[in-house]
Amino acid sequence: MSSTEAILVLEDGRVFRGESYGAIGETIGEIVFSTGMTGYQETLTDPSYKGQIVAMTAPHIGNTGVNDEDFESSRIWVDGYVVRDAARVRSNWRSNATLDEALEHQGVVGIAGVDTRALTRHLRDRGSMRGGISSVSTDVESLLARVNAAPVMTGASFIDDVTTEQAYVVPAVGEKRFTVAAIDLGIKGMTPRRMAERGIEVHVLPASTTFEQIAAIGPDGVFMSNGPGDPAAADRAVTTLKQVLEARIPYFGICLGNQIFGRALGLGTYKLVYGHRGINQPVQDLTTGKVEITAHNHGFAVDAPIEGTFETPYGAGRVTHVCLNDQVVEGLALLNQPAFSVQYHPEAAAGPHDAAYLFDRFVDLMSSAKAGV
Structure with a gap:
């Protein structure tokens, strides 16, 4: 040194x-x-x-x-x-x-x-x-x-700097069960691997991918990844996600993908004072009551009511996860169609792995959608 x-x-x-x-x-x-x-x-x-x-x-x-x-x-x-x-x-x-x-x-x-x-x-x-x-x-x-x-972080967009230039496929491990279109807003390598382990063939796509290009893949689900910058500057991704939701394709988002989901539902976002970054953040799953220790990296959050439901263009929504340190919203879901997201990182390299079940929840949503449930 x-x-x-x-x-x-x-x-x-x-x-x-x-x-x-x-x-x-x-x-x-x-x-x-x-x-x-x-x-x-x-x-x-x-x-x-x-x-x-x-x-x-x-x-x-x-x-x-x-x-x-x-x-x-x-x-x-x-x-x-x-x-x-x-x-x-x-x-x-x-x-x-x-x-x-x-x-x-x-x-x-x-x-x-x-x-x-x-x-x-x-x-x-x-x-x-x-x-x-x-x-x-x-x-x-x-x-x-x-x-x-120097520029401040509020209003900044770095998605085009970090997204993949070319689409690529991460094949399913073992028997292929589903096809997922993953929009790369700054994706971590472990994320498509966690899906592949569950029989998902993951098509990782550039952030500029249009809904028509997504639909051409014939995906069973759409995923939006983590990424840098202010979600208020990610209008293109919000527009694409609205089209996904209108088509009722199962959706799962992580981190920036959660904030974009919130914006697509008509919610606002705001900058946290110092953010959540690390691998020791306590989050409660409000749907089960279970508390998880989770990995975070976000400086912005979704502004949504923690209790009860809220109205969206796609029916009722609710907050599903909350940080126990400061009550920041850590997850969202629609009640009447297959779409949910979390603010933290369930792929969790290098750990912890308390939230890995969220990938199984995505699989369940796609299974139900395929079965017409």
Whole structure:
């Protein structure tokens, strides 16, 4: 790891000093914190982090290095990385590089040696905000000016940056039971694999795919993935989903796919103060009463009444899941047609796996639709 001095400057003027980690350079983005104690490789390669500098609350990062198996996409997507104690050596039989080497190789600017507890408390109290990391200059005022001139996350769209350029198919494992059209808004690699394990042939499609192109596949269900940016800027996906719902094709959405579902139902979305990011968030399934520990990565949420039902253009809807930390809506469903979504990540690489049943719920919806129930 380099011993080059680095600085982290927040838009409100707070400054943290440390050493460069990863590539030498400068980066600016919305700075957020993730509470996961494991799974940093999956976090780094989650396309939903496009446009963000991620600070890890776990103090020791990089212990297991990186490997070729745990990437959730083809590259690292975070715009910057902040850690407290960077591991000096990697120790895992699957590891083929250090985390520092991987960040440097992919041009990701980071900073180590930061008091991430103080940083997290600051973001928790003041909210996520723009920040900048520089290991090429220690001129705080100059970097602060560039940070405050940078775009904010509200209104930002990164879907076209992260979506697949070409459609591809993830074949069903074993006997094929269903065909699903998965709209890639920033999909994680584990998601189509979780569906394939259940006999689903998954056609992963670019975000620009039209309803007519979806219908041409003859899908038993449509899925919309997680992704970065403000759901209020995702009008194209909302329009497509409305057509899916009008056609009464079974629908399942995750994360951004939940927010787009909410918008299609006529609900609003809003920005959370500091968001939910990590693998230890308690969520209650209101349909069963069961509490799950879940993986999250979202800075926006759907504005919907937690109790009772609400009217939509497709009949009554309801909130199905809620975060027990702050009562944020974590799931939605229609009562009279096969469509539901969750705000968190049931594919959960690298865990936990409490919410994996949601893929089975999608299978049940498609089974019932096929049977005409």
